[in-house]
Amino acid sequence: MIVVIKKGQQKQQIDNLVEWIRGMGLGVHISEGENSTIIGLIGDTSKVDIGLIRNLDIVESVTRVQEPYKNANRKFHPQDTIIDVGGHKFGGKHFQFIAGPCSVESEAQIIEVAKAVKAAGATVLRGGAFKPRTSPYSFQGLGAKGLALLRKAKAETGMPIVTEIMSEEHIDEFFDIDIIQVGARNMQNFDLLKRLGKLKTPILLKRGIAATIEEWLMSAEYIMSEGNPNVILCERGIRTYETYTRNTLDISAIPILKERTHLPVIVDPSHASGQARLVKPLSLASAGAGADGLIIEVHNDPAHALCDGAQSLRPEQFADVVRCMDPVLSAVGKERDR
Numbered sequence: 001m002i003v004v005i006k007k008g009q010q011k012q013q014i015d016n017l018v019e020w021i022r023g024m025g026l027g028v029h030i031s032e033g034e035n036s037t038i039i040g041l042i043g044d045t046s047k048v049d050i051g052l053i054r055n056l057d058i059v060e061s062v063t064r065v066q067e068p069y070k071n072a073n074r075k076f077h078p079q080d081t082i083i084d085v086g087g088h089k090f091g092g093k094h095f096q097f098i099a100g101p102c103s104v105e106s107e108a109q110i111i112e113v114a115k116a117v118k119a120a121g122a123t124v125l126r127g128g129a130f131k132p133r134t135s136p137y138s139f140q141g142l143g144a145k146g147l148a149l150l151r152k153a154k155a156e157t158g159m160p161i162v163t164e165i166m167s168e169e170h171i172d173e174f175f176d177i178d179i180i181q182v183g184a185r186n187m188q189n190f191d192l193l194k195r196l197g198k199l200k201t202p203i204l205l206k207r208g209i210a211a212t213i214e215e216w217l218m219s220a221e222y223i224m225s226e227g228n229p230n231v232i233l234c235e236r237g238i239r240t241y242e243t244y245t246r247n248t249l250d251i252s253a254i255p256i257l258k259e260r261t262h263l264p265v266i267v268d269p270s271h272a273s274g275q276a277r278l279v280k281p282l283s284l285a286s287a288g289a290g291a292d293g294l295i296i297e298v299h300n301d302p303a304h305a306l307c308d309g310a311q312s313l314r315p316e317q318f319a320d321v322v323r324c325m326d327p328v329l330s331a332v333g334k335e336r337d338r
């Protein structure tokens with residue numbers, strides 16, 4: 001339920017209303033815009049007397065919200081949420097490039113790729129340390145050692161880092177990670193989401209391989225309802241009957257999410273397509289559809305990558321994607337962060 005407060009009301013009166021709502025056992029989300037204050041009611045509002053609230057002097061209007069996601073709902077928070085990661089902003093008019101290898105393989109590899117993607121225009125470094133592999137016989141990532149190598153790359157380049165968490169067990173090891181990624185396979189690991197909700201670290205929440213947009217937003221809700229408002233959504237392709245690509249990039253999810261939620265939305269064209277040559281066209285399409293950024297796999301030697309070489313760009317190919325992006329960004333009123 002959303003209560004819109006009339007313009008120019010006294011804070012004390014608004015506070016009294018909020019207290020009264022909380023007294024009914026409901027959560028409250030307050031959004032103060034330039035023109036109005038909106039109070040979002042979270043929880044079971046079926047017993048709330050809508051007429052009673054509507055009749056209060058300070059209230060402009062009351063509407064019930066049908067969607068099950070509340071904190072993530074744009075109706076509760078009309079302005080875009082902007083998430084600051086080491087001075088780089090996700091959301092609003094900003095556009096970020098996250099780039100790096102699928103997995104951290106060695107110190108030399110991660111440092112070389114980090115320097116190359118930074119020079120090409122990336123603002124955040126990606127690299128998997130704990131890898132969710134389909135086969136238990138595939139390379140599983142360097143684990144804690146991989147995190148240490150990412151820290152070194154950050155120290156060398158100044159780039160914030162994003163890396164995936166696979167299990168609640170590792171949460172303490174991620175204490176200084178700038179963005180914690182929840183991979184597609186863990187999108188509905190609700191215990192993990194709840195634990196991440198207790199942090200303030202930005203969470204990159206990838207879409208599950210067979211998740212609807214609403215299920216995905218409900219996963220964001222798990223994190224936000226525990227107190228962490230810093231969720232960045234990542235469309236990474238969904239499973240369909242198509243076999244020419246690894247997944248099917250759901251471009252329409254981007255404008256739909258922009259309508260439904262205030263959270264930043266980025267796109268992973270690497271996992272969506274599985275093929276390096278498709279990364280550039282999908283990147284341009286994603287930006288054109290209104291994405292707030294991209295996460296792209298880049299490797300200094302894709303042919304010998306331990307993971308996802310076929311979809312990894314070489315640094316110069318990544319630089320070409322960045323260069324070609326500016327006209328698209330200016331068409332949609334966004335600017336690439338530098």
Ligand code: PEP
Pocket residue numbers: 102128132182183184185206236268271
């Ligand atoms: C990844 O980003 O390395 C990854 C495994 O992605 P996803 O969870 O989208 O498959």
Ligand code: MN
Pocket residue numbers: 102103271297307308
């Ligand atoms: Mn990968």
